[in-house]
Amino acid sequence: MxxxxxxxxxxxxxxxxxxxxxxxxxxxxxxxxxxxxxxxxxxxxxxxxxxxxxxxxxAVDVDERKARSECIAARLDAAIGRISGRIVSAYWPFRGEPDLRNWSIKVIERGGRIALPVVIRKGWPLEFRIWAPGDPLERGVWNILVPSHGPSVQPDVVVAPVVGFDAANYRLGYGGGFFDRTLAAMTNQPLTVGVGFAGSRLRTIYPQPHDIPMSAIVTDE
Incomplete structure (x- = not known):
């Protein structure tokens, strides 16, 4: 969907x-x-x-990007459903991605837990570490902030930013293959929700056998 x-x-x-x-x-x-x-x-x-x-x-104005991010955050709740008692993997925004940090805090306030993805090594699946406001962060790969430590968990929901996406819910990422590799390695498949701005929609990304479609894509429109 x-x-x-x-x-x-x-x-x-x-x-x-x-x-x-x-x-x-x-x-x-x-x-x-x-x-x-x-x-x-x-x-x-x-x-x-x-x-x-x-x-x-x-190139989008910072204030406009913030407004679009808030639209995405408002629609995420409908895509995910129940939050309480679930672990939701979010992300720290990078290179103009939708900023969902305030939404992540609200997830915690509603009884959920937030995990952030961490790149351990090139070619390896991601590790997800629990994070809450005030927990220490450090610079990881691509200089993105990640939890310095904390338990590694398997999330119930994975919210993944997209560079592009298509009508079949395939995600164009940064080319490292981390999310596809991680999802393929999971024993219990989470709900996967791609988030991006509507202008990132493509007719197709020409999916290959290693590409895994998202459960849903949420945009600002």
């Missing part, structure tokens, strides 16, 4: 070239190209879209 009121299918021309696509992205594309060649073209397309979407997000 995509929690997004903008259900109209955008015209293909609104987005960068699709990978049939291959002849546009790769001048030496051959119809009998190997799957690995196709993935290389998808990866190049994703890199370009990722850069474009991040630049557009950072």
């Amino acid at each position: 995509a929690i997004d009121d903008n259900d109209a299918e955008p015209a293909l021309g609104e987005y960068a070239s699709p990978p049939c696509f291959m002849h546009e992205l790769s001048p030496d594309y051959r119809p009998d190209a190997a799957p690995s060649d196709a993935w290389a073209d998808v990866a190049r397309w994703r890199k370009a879209e990722r850069q474009r979407l991040i630049e557009e997000r950072l």
Whole structure:
């Protein structure tokens, strides 16, 4: 279920070239190209879209971005449902992402617990550590604040920021594969909710076998 009121299918021309696509992205594309060649073209397309979407997000006025974040926070409650007694993985905002820190505090006030994702090592699944206001934080990978210590837990709900997303709830992230790798390793699958600004919607991200769709996408529209 995509929690997004903008259900109209955008015209293909609104987005960068699709990978049939291959002849546009790769001048030496051959119809009998190997799957690995196709993935290389998808990866190049994703890199370009990722850069474009991040630049557009950072260009939004700070006050407007704050207002959009508040809209997303208001809609998250409907997507998640009951909060009390559940562990919700949130995140510390990075590079213009929706800022849900106030919403996270309200989760704690309503009887939930907040965990923040921590990168342990490249190629490893994320670790989720419980966090509450006043707990010490330190700079982690990409200089993002993460809990300095605390119990590692498996969340009931994972709220993940998206760089881009599509109608099938696939998430375009930063390219490290951390969330997909983490979800694939979990024994009990959590509710996964992607959050992003409506302008980040793509016709498709051209999902690959390793990509895992989110349960829902929440935007500001």
